[in-house]
Amino acid sequence: MKRVKVAALSFLVVVVLASALADLIAPSSYEHQFREMPNARCSSQHLLGTDALGRDRFSRLLFGTRVSLLLAPAAALVSAGLAGLIGGIAGYAGGGLQRIVMAGTDLCLSLPWMFLLLTIRAMLPLNTSPAISVAITFALLGCLGWAGAARVVCADAQKLKSAEFILQARATGCGGFRLFLQHFLPNLGPVLLAQFWISIPTFILAEANLGILGLGVSEPLPSWGGMLQELQSLTLVSARAWVYVPIILLVATVSCFHVMMQREEPWA
Amino acid sequence: MRRQILLLSWAMAALMTCGYARGQNSGQMRFCLSAQPKTLDPLKVADDASETVRYLTGGVLVRVDRDTQKLMPELATAWRVNRAGNSISFTLRDKVRFSDGSPFTASDVAYTVERLMDPDLHSPTGDSFRSTTGRVQTKVQDPHHVTVTFPAPVVGLDRLFDQVAIMPARSPQNFMAVLGPYYIAENKAGSYLLLKRNPSYWKKDSSGRQLPYIESIRLEVQQNRDRELIRLMRGEVDFINSVNAEGFDLLKSQASQMAFDAGVSLDSEQIWFNQAPTAPLPDYKKAWFTSKHFRRAISSAINREDLARIVFHGHAQPAVSMISPANKFWFNQKLKPHSYDRKLALRELELGGFQLRENILRDAAGHTVEFSVITNAGNKDRERMAAMIQEDLRAIGIRLNIVTLDFPSLIERITRTLNYEGCLLGFVNDELDPNAQMTVWLSSADNHQWNPNQKTPATTWEAEIDRLMREQASSMDPQKRKRDIDLVQEIVWEQEPFIYLVNKHALSAISPNLRNAHPVSLRPQVYWNIEQLALAPDVKRPL
Numbered sequence: 001m002k003r004v005k006v007a008a009l010s011f012l013v014v015v016v017l018a019s020a021l022a023d024l025i026a027p028s029s030y031e032h033q034f035r036e037m038p039n040a041r042c043s044s045q046h047l048l049g050t051d052a053l054g055r056d057r058f059s060r061l062l063f064g065t066r067v068s069l070l071l072a073p074a075a076a077l078v079s080a081g082l083a084g085l086i087g088g089i090a091g092y093a094g095g096g097l098q099r100i101v102m103a104g105t106d107l108c109l110s111l112p113w114m115f116l117l118l119t120i121r122a123m124l125p126l127n128t129s130p131a132i133s134v135a136i137t138f139a140l141l142g143c144l145g146w147a148g149a150a151r152v153v154c155a156d157a158q159k160l161k162s163a164e165f166i167l168q169a170r171a172t173g174c175g176g177f178r179l180f181l182q183h184f185l186p187n188l189g190p191v192l193l194a195q196f197w198i199s200i201p202t203f204i205l206a207e208a209n210l211g212i213l214g215l216g217v218s219e220p221l222p223s224w225g226g227m228l229q230e231l232q233s234l235t236l237v238s239a240r241a242w243v244y245v246p247i248i249l250l251v252a253t254v255s256c257f258h259v260m261m262q263r264e265e266p267w268a
Numbered sequence: 269m270r271r272q273i274l275l276l277s278w279a280m281a282a283l284m285t286c287g288y289a290r291g292q293n294s295g296q297m298r299f300c301l302s303a304q305p306k307t308l309d310p311l312k313v314a315d316d317a318s319e320t321v322r323y324l325t326g327g328v329l330v331r332v333d334r335d336t337q338k339l340m341p342e343l344a345t346a347w348r349v350n351r352a353g354n355s356i357s358f359t360l361r362d363k364v365r366f367s368d369g370s371p372f373t374a375s376d377v378a379y380t381v382e383r384l385m386d387p388d389l390h391s392p393t394g395d396s397f398r399s400t401t402g403r404v405q406t407k408v409q410d411p412h413h414v415t416v417t418f419p420a421p422v423v424g425l426d427r428l429f430d431q432v433a434i435m436p437a438r439s440p441q442n443f444m445a446v447l448g449p450y451y452i453a454e455n456k457a458g459s460y461l462l463l464k465r466n467p468s469y470w471k472k473d474s475s476g477r478q479l480p481y482i483e484s485i486r487l488e489v490q491q492n493r494d495r496e497l498i499r500l501m502r503g504e505v506d507f508i509n510s511v512n513a514e515g516f517d518l519l520k521s522q523a524s525q526m527a528f529d530a531g532v533s534l535d536s537e538q539i540w541f542n543q544a545p546t547a548p549l550p551d552y553k554k555a556w557f558t559s560k561h562f563r564r565a566i567s568s569a570i571n572r573e574d575l576a577r578i579v580f581h582g583h584a585q586p587a588v589s590m591i592s593p594a595n596k597f598w599f600n601q602k603l604k605p606h607s608y609d610r611k612l613a614l615r616e617l618e619l620g621g622f623q624l625r626e627n628i629l630r631d632a633a634g635h636t637v638e639f640s641v642i643t644n645a646g647n648k649d650r651e652r653m654a655a656m657i658q659e660d661l662r663a664i665g666i667r668l669n670i671v672t673l674d675f676p677s678l679i680e681r682i683t684r685t686l687n688y689e690g691c692l693l694g695f696v697n698d699e700l701d702p703n704a705q706m707t708v709w710l711s712s713a714d715n716h717q718w719n720p721n722q723k724t725p726a727t728t729w730e731a732e733i734d735r736l737m738r739e740q741a742s743s744m745d746p747q748k749r750k751r752d753i754d755l756v757q758e759i760v761w762e763q764e765p766f767i768y769l770v771n772k773h774a775l776s777a778i779s780p781n782l783r784n785a786h787p788v789s790l791r792p793q794v795y796w797n798i799e800q801l802a803l804a805p806d807v808k809r810p811l
């Protein structure tokens with residue numbers, strides 16, 4: 001298991017480094033259209049060929065990886081933070097407040113998020129640059145993705161409330177806001193960290209889904225979701241194997257995140 | 269023994285001959301509808317799928333030949349429009365019966381027209397006859413002669429009857445009794461429709477054989493275009509009426525005999541700017557969008573040849589103006605597409621008070637020129653065109669933001685809130701007569717997209733378009749109308765309220781099993797000559 005984790009970590013490091021150094025590695029700009037060679041095959045000039053508009057697919061993959069890998073963790077951070085705050089307060093307060101907050105959380109979980117996301121995106125100002133638009137997309141994902149995690153955090157907070165060290169802190173006169181901030185919240189750290197790691201692949205996939213619907217990152221900025229749109233084309237899929245590279249990278253990256261999150265269980 | 273062999277050979281030859289005859293006069297043709305028809309009532313048709321059923325089942329008085337674009341007799345052997353243009357008299361074909369066996373007479377025409385023009389029916393087909401309020405009058409002289417009089421002149425009156433499927437006045441089957449080549453035998457909602465040959469159909473071929481040749485048609489509801497292509501290649505369906513450029517090229521590479529490019533179609537793709545004074549946009553942007561120099565500069569900066577070559581794989585051509593070159597009579601031959609000329613674009617911008625400094629374009633007040641263009645999400649061709657235009661405009665210092673929206677949100681913005689800057693969309697055109705575009709070109713119209721519902725024309729050129737469109741609508745002289753429409757095209761070419769990008773080609777895919785197919789650029793591209801279509805005698809379908 002340890003070797004698998006090392007391999008997964010190494011893969012993630014390579015992917016992150018390649019995307020971070022995209023400006024140096026990429027043979028051309030992600031937006032430059034080589035109009036004389038649309039849908040070109042792999043060559044020394046274009047390692048993964050070109051897309052329908054003649055843009056170098058390898059360069060777009062590097063920059064797209066940067067977008068997806070930078071912003072998915074950021075969205076996961078926002079989501080985990082909101083889950084910690086909402087779930088933590090609900091679990092800590094207990095009683096009526098907990099019931100109300102959890103009812104609100106259940107309501108959030110039951111909403112059709114994809115449609116809601118489409119509606120909210122449609123209401124955003126039109127004149128935003130692609131970079132801001134992608135940031136908004138991930139911010140929305142982060143702001144809307146807290147509910148599931150909040151439930152887990154709340155359950156953990158409930159258990160924590162009856163922990164001995166909390167009772168001891170109460171007995172010594174520590175209570176209210178101070179108890180919550182100094183003793184309660186820090187001990188929710190492990191569960192929040194787990195939620196953070198779980199959310200990253202979820203958000204990567206959510207952006208990919210939005211991209212497939214044509215509502216993800218706007219042109220000309222690339223993202224994994226946008227690049228996966230090419231797989232909808234029967235012509236390309238049947239004729240060019242290298243269009244599968246973005247989905248292979250997506251599956252591999254998401255799998256590596258999952259491997260990294262697994263705890264090593266002792267053999268029974 | 270020898271005699272037995274001879275007899276056997278004779279019997280086999282006879283069977284083969286019969287088989288061929290059955291191939292010519294039998295079999296089931298299959299093709300896909302993209303959705304379930306919304307109505308089977310031919311007078312209420314408003315969607316493509318219903319239009320397909322109407323075309324295959326409806327008998328009309330006159331038919332626009334999709335190939336020659338000329339008006340041909342059908343159930344009417346002769347017709348005459350009066351000088352005022354508000355009345356039309358038909359002489360009807362003798363010995364014609366509906367699919368249920370009831371006879372076709374002038375009363376059926378009168379009943380159909382009265383029902384069509386009933387305001388309570390809200391018939392989209394009826395709307396094209398409605399130039400003013402008032403009742404339509406029908407006069408049945410005898411079973412074979414009928415006159416229809418409208419309250420006001422109707423432009424292109426005779427050609428409008430191409431869309432009017434005659435219904436029986438007395439049949440208990442109502443609109444299910446038809447005069448067209450097929451009748452609806454089965455309708456499984458969401459799955460398929462089965463049409464069977466109308467046993468009473470009046471047409472025969474030159475050798476006296478009953479038309480149509482094909483016994484039945486199975487219309488399968490299939491939304492996914494890629495899946496439709498796969499089904500064609502497997503032999504499950506016999507043709508695809510309209511294929512996109514990617515699918516067309518795939519087909520051409522794998523089975524070139526199945527791919528047909530009928531040339532430029534009536535459909536266009538265009539971009540326009542929001543010029544509505546009430547739009548929630550900054551004043552300086554409204555000033556850009558209402559500037560002719562700005563619009564012409566954008567037009568000159570767009571490489572239409574590249575759009576046609578890259579996005580549509582060469583199956584499109586740079587568009588000229590409001591009428592496609594496919595429209596043989598009405599297209600203004602003097603006009604040519606705007607050329608791709610970056611220098612000309614910069615010159616126009618200079619004339620409009622814009623300045624390019626350090627690769628950033630600014631207006632006279634120093635605002636950076638940046639705007640957004642909305643288009644519908646999921647339409648790959650439009651998204652690609654927008655990305656190419658974005659690159660073209662960057663070369664003249666303009667930053668274009670592309671926003672893809674789900675279709676309802678887009679329609680909400682361009683029709684109600686007017687909260688958008690530019691829009692990239694296409695127009696699907698079915699009508700050859702430009703009078704059908706009145707709702708787009710009149711400044712007071714809802715669909716006058718760049719500045720709808722104007723009380724008085726905002727510009728002199730819009731006032732001139734209004735005048736010319738009204739004049740052509742009230743004239744019965746085709747040459748006078750042609751001159752007016754030519755002038756409108758010239759104004760539109762000059763002012764570019766719509767920056768026309770490309771006219772797509774009519775691409776279709778046809779199985780070798782289907783005989784006598786001769787696809788054309790007008791709808792319905794493949795089955796416009798449905799009576800003449802035949803199936804090969806040995807069609808085998810996968811189980």
